Amino acid sequence: MAEIDKGAVVEALKAVRVDQLGTDIVSAGWVRDAVVSGGHVTFAIEVPPELGPQLEPVRAEAERVIAALPGVAQVTAVLTADRAAGSAPPPPPPPPPAGAAGHGHGHSHSHAPRGPAPGMMGHGGGTGRLELPNIKHIVAVASGKGGVGKSTTAANIALALARLGLKVGLFDADIYGPSVPRVMGLAGQKPMARGDRIVPLRNHGVTVMSIGFMVEEDSPVVWRGPMVVGALEQLLRDVEWGELDVMIVDMPPGTGDTQLTMSQRVPLAGAVIVSTPQDIALLDARKGLFMFRKVEVPVLGIIENMSYHQCPKCGHREELFGHGGARRTAEELEAPFLGEIPLDLKIREATDAGRPIVVAEPDGPHATAYLDIAKSIWSTLSGDSPEAQPAKKKPRFWFR
Template identity: 55%
Template structure:
């Protein structure tokens, strides 16, 4: 098969991967070339979840490579989500390959809604995903994913909690451990300790990505996260509003100071479309997320609308990415999630080998 490899690599060098931002040859996607059942089998391995697009991509590449080789070609797409190299050489968290902190400088920008929908979108793309609600004072994860009040995590050994399964995700929140009306009247060190316990004493099961829904601000929880938790990267959620952008800058600066990469910016409530007349307007301003991304040499991962439907679906325990996966907002979440995975895959290319995680044809 060596005689075909050069032509295969040449063809792959002309195929741009929109997620990784470069061609498949330079991305090192070509894993194996062999003859099978009278045709050439080409195996490609991608570093991001691709279960939802692999069939279409494999069919397209089979046709392209078949024309280049003048032989029948079957392309098989696999995925391999590599673990990250954490800040400060912190050891990886057991059962978790990559940790993504979703943060905002201020409250009220839709960070929690964005987090859960990104997690659901990532799972839809074929990843194993978990969500940790790090807002100890105001946990909301259970409500958003439809976990019944009074649900508590189980423990087989009295040391580790089992995460609560919900919407295809592994979830953990302080809300699962206390009554929903109980206020958390705790000082900072107690909050930081609780976060560490929730994170390290949950038996996460073979996660590709763990999303951490951060509380707003740059306080104790954020410092604990940067010093004790092996974070792959952060995502900043903001609105185009000037006051939100000011606080978003503080969040970016904080992550930079503690050595956690900022994977990109998500601009929430970007535009509003009138449900009666269809008129679109920028209620909170326009272009703010793009300006911050340019200023801090990062990426605007995407923009999301100000939508009554998104609010209603999340409040009912069926977030948009699960309730209406074919709708435009859900597609926007999916595109953003895939860009995040692409940024992580590019960053993790130099990571050491790990067991292959493949998505095979049925």
């Protein structure tokens, strides 16, 4: 069957009317980012923020209309809302750590989440747990804020787990700045549909899926968290992950409702918190830790990233942000300390080139550090560690 084209998708969407407007979604100029790939159609419906919560039926109708077209195997429609004039501006991006030589993709963090309006939860479909029986352990990699190296850490841990001989998936749930396609050397690629399933991409021995494959990376929209949860769930459910020993999830930064919903809907085996030393000082990492404990997701441990800087010429070790904060915080909070990764230009260059350091320099000291972290995570998951159930204990104190 011939593949449907973008024009036909837009044409068909003219049948989707919005009662509140007295017109259709195409005439209203709401249809964005339509992508057709191997019978899989994705598009965004960009709606006025104040109407957002009421428009779920319109989104569902748009999906139905496109699904009925010949040549369409699968449809993913998401509601998005543009940053409205007069609404709160997004928080400023975090200051680049000294020596990080520019973040390279600072735009990712300029679309920071705004808190969803009260009463908007529940647009992600059901409220029960998603059943993902072929995936043995799902581990969320989280951080208090963006720019701390969460994606870099998630990718390197996934690659290190794969080097231990495990079947590994990496799922990018960071809807505000999906960077896994780039980090894993898969930028610009699109997954294919097989029947009503999506075939994930693979690189460096890891199975990869990202919301970034479905939308333009620089798409000037602010995702409305609760509405996007439905899209994330669809990506988890409808993707042919195959049998996995571990799935690493690159979570959005922060502790918003999206994270909370994800941690309640996805059967997480545990969470790993990534933070920089100064992030620890600002208590952002603690908030993440307490959020996971609140929803009874075991915190597998804390990783201190950009921990110290070692001079490549003389080997001198420079403690940029009062290194060691993560270890102390971990002790204080009774969470395992998983390790520290230095600030090193090589790590950044490897990541930004789509060949994370575990692949680029498999025998180097950084790969070894990630491998040690991966071993420790795996021993907790597989149950041969005394730290196996950190969250089963009641947290002894709470941070607000």
